[in-house]
Amino acid sequence: AQKVTQAQTEISVVEKEDVTLDCVYETRDTTYYLFWYKQPPSGELVFLIRRNSFDEQNEISGRYSWNFQKSTSSFNFTITASQVVDSAVYFCALKTSYDKVIFGPGTSLSVIP
């Protein structure tokens, strides 16, 4: 069965600190896709990144970076020099070829000015 774990329920950091959000997944499928979504206090869900299981290259987009490690079944998300606007709930999600998408429980990030 597929599963996504985000062990950090809530994180608080002071502005300009770096923060890493953990995501650990479980699947027996060899082909799968991992996603991160952001849900700011306004409530909408915003897509951040998609990664397939054959591409372990890390990705950087501005202050955001993602570390995909198949050996540990993890797809962690780092925000560098955090800002107040980064305050949100962040969801990691897993999609395999033959099953529905599974969302993790989310990590609530608070960036304190």
Added chain:
Amino acid sequence: DTAVSQTPKYLVTQMGNDKSIKCEQNLGHDTMYWYKQDSKKFLKIMFSYNNKELIINETVPNRFSPKSPDKAHLNLHINSLELGDSAVYFCASSRGQLNEQFFGPGTRLTVL
């Protein structure tokens, strides 16, 4: 140019009533979804349609009935509303079933 829109944004109703939520996407996607987000922010898929065909039907009470009149629309009708149905309902769409999903703004349903 709203990509995925839902109406209404807020819905307050009495227990036992029937209500509908409408969803439209203008992205040309072939797959649409309904999710329920509870008070603890947990997101759970309810239904998924691909080219107007139901492909995912999770363990949802049969009081919930989705309808897809065309690829751009996926509506959700709920009969005999219960207190436990109070939640935020999100519609989403994607190009195929393996790509990222684009979400609507959500409909906050409150059952009194």
